[in-house]
Amino acid sequence: MGAPPRAGARAPDDPTDQQPSQIRHRPRGRDDGRCEEARADWPQTALAAREEARLDTVRARFTGPCFGVRDALATVEAALDGGDARSVVALGSIVHNPQAQERLAVRGLTVERDPARVAAGARLVVTAHGAPPAVFEEAARRGLEVVDTTCPLVRRVQEAAIAVRDSGRTLVVVGHGDHPEVRGVLGWAGCGHLVPTPEDAASVPEGRHLGVVVQSTFPGAHLPPILAALEARALSVEVHDTRCPVVTRRQRDGGHLVEEADVIVVVGGRSSANTRALAETCAARRPTYHVETPDEVRREWFSPGQRIGIASGTSTPDWLVDAVDQLCRSF
Numbered sequence: 547m548g549a550p551p552r553a554g555a556r557a558p559d560d561p562t563d564q565q566p567s568q569i570r571h572r573p574r575g576r577d578d579g580r581c582e583e584a585r586a587d588w589p590q591t592a593l594a595a596r597e598e599a600r601l602d603t604v605r606a607r608f609t610g611p612c613f614g615v616r617d618a619l620a621t622v623e624a625a626l627d628g629g630d631a632r633s634v635v636a637l638g639s640i641v642h643n644p645q646a647q648e649r650l651a652v653r654g655l656t657v658e659r660d661p662a663r664v665a666a667g668a669r670l671v672v673t674a675h676g677a678p679p680a681v682f683e684e685a686a687r688r689g690l691e692v693v694d695t696t697c698p699l700v701r702r703v704q705e706a707a708i709a710v711r712d713s714g715r716t717l718v719v720v721g722h723g724d725h726p727e728v729r730g731v732l733g734w735a736g737c738g739h740l741v742p743t744p745e746d747a748a749s750v751p752e753g754r755h756l757g758v759v760v761q762s763t764f765p766g767a768h769l770p771p772i773l774a775a776l777e778a779r780a781l782s783v784e785v786h787d788t789r790c791p792v793v794t795r796r797q798r799d800g801g802h803l804v805e806e807a808d809v810i811v812v813v814g815g816r817s818s819a820n821t822r823a824l825a826e827t828c829a830a831r832r833p834t835y836h837v838e839t840p841d842e843v844r845r846e847w848f849s850p851g852q853r854i855g856i857a858s859g860t861s862t863p864d865w866l867v868d869a870v871d872q873l874c875r876s877f
């Protein structure tokens with residue numbers, strides 16, 4: 547008879563004294579083996595499934611505010627921080643983005659669309675969209691200092707419209723009539739026909755030599771049918787493609803983004819023409835959601851493992867794009 551086991555020691559054939567791997571590999575029935583193997587693989591399988599289910603994001607190459615909006619914001623912020631007691635009043639939104647606009651309001655910026663109602667002594671901000679000459683005249687008449695943040699590319703549209711008028715051609719402005727830029731362009735030219743859709747070409751007299759300028763943020767895809775409708779009733783059409791290259795590039799970039807993503811989230815103000823156009827471009831190829839803030843993003847828009855493309859309009863601040871991106875990754 548051998549020595550009795552010492553206290554606390556296990557008999558050599560006690561399976562619990564062996565390493566887990568040894569226990570797993572001791573002889574067993576077939577079904578047991580499958581269960582054991584499945585259990586051994588479980589952590590890796592679960593991890594892989596979790597990795598596959600995780601949502602990934604990919605950003606458009608160009609996001610955040612364009613140079614025109616950045617410059618306008620910097621100018622207004624300098625006016626607000628300048629230690630000058632005069633109030634700062636903007637003729638409209640500095641950017642078509644409620645969240646960015648709210649931040650400026652907290653710092654003291656107010657908005658008044660009618661310059662005749664701005665209190666004497668205030669500084670009057672003309673937004674990046676520009677304004678008609680009547681606004682500058684009214685400000686001068688009332689002694690208001692004008693802080694002009696008109697984007698140089700919007701000024702280019704105004705100058706093109708004046709050049710068309712001076713050339714003797716009939717001016718046509720392709721753009722949205724409710725947009726401040728278009729009101730400014732028509733104001734500087736002092737004449738012109740507004741044509742937002744192909745149907746509106748009917749308002750342009752027939753048999754004329756036309757000169758066409760285009761709102762800087764007008765969607766490129768909408769332009770050809772309008773030009774075709776104008777050509778059908780004109781002696782000649784001279785087109786000045788004054789669309790903003792920054793916007794055109796973002797729309798093209800949106801076209802690339804849909805190749806890399808399953809679903810698109812476009813971040814930007816709903817009143818922003820270029821953001822709406824970008825969302826429209828993406829929606830033609832992928833399910834697309836246009837949001838202003840992260841709280842509007844819904845988990846149920848996405849399926850496990852999908853890649854979400856994040857794009858933004860030219861007036862969307864970087865911090866909003868970052869917040870939406872982070873939220874999507876956290877789902």
Ligand code: SF4
Nearest residue numbers: 612614697699762790
């Ligand atoms: S979108 Fe283009 S035209 Fe408009 S403010 Fe920006 S740079 Fe200027």
